[in-house]
Amino acid sequence: MRTSATPKHLDQTLLALADPTRRAILQRLSAGEVRVTELAQPFAMSLNAVSKHIRVLERAHLVHRRREGREHLLSFTPKPMDDVARWMEAQRANWSARLQALDDLLQEEDRVLAPPRKGRTR
Numbered sequence: 001m002r003t004s005a006t007p008k009h010l011d012q013t014l015l016a017l018a019d020p021t022r023r024a025i026l027q028r029l030s031a032g033e034v035r036v037t038e039l040a041q042p043f044a045m046s047l048n049a050v051s052k053h054i055r056v057l058e059r060a061h062l063v064h065r066r067r068e069g070r071e072h073l074l075s076f077t078p079k080p081m082d083d084v085a086r087w088m089e090a091q092r093a094n095w096s097a098r099l100q101a102l103d104d105l106l107q108e109e110d111r112v113l114a115p116p117r118k119g120r121t122r
Contacts, residue, residue, distance in 0.1 A: 005083035009061070013080040016060035021045075022053050026062060029076035036072045 005013075016022050021043065028039060040050040054074065057063040064075050 005080070005087060009080065010084060010087055012060040013062065013084050016056050016062055017081075017084075019053065019056075021050075022057055025050075025053060025057060026076055029063065029074060033073050033075040036074060039074060 017026075024043075025039060028034065028042075036051070036054065037047070039054075040047045043050055054063060054065075058065060061080050062077055064077050066073050066075075
């Protein structure tokens, strides 16, 4: 299974998701569009610090910004997370298949190397 995301896009998305503040921002945006100033309110950091987190999310294409006059409104864009989920599922399937093949090989080896069973006599 191939994903449409390039390694660079996956890297940017995973980097963005690695930070708890950015995950909290995405959690808030999952409820709907919000102004940057409203989004920054619950965080114990400056608006400038929150803006840096938002820029990381924008580079990963997880957040879309639109301007309405002087207001900057942000919304969540789930496609990069879908790409990461597809990549992770492909990795899981690949490793599951490899581990199953190894398990099958070891079980066959156990059958070949097992001592013959003695029949019961009555």
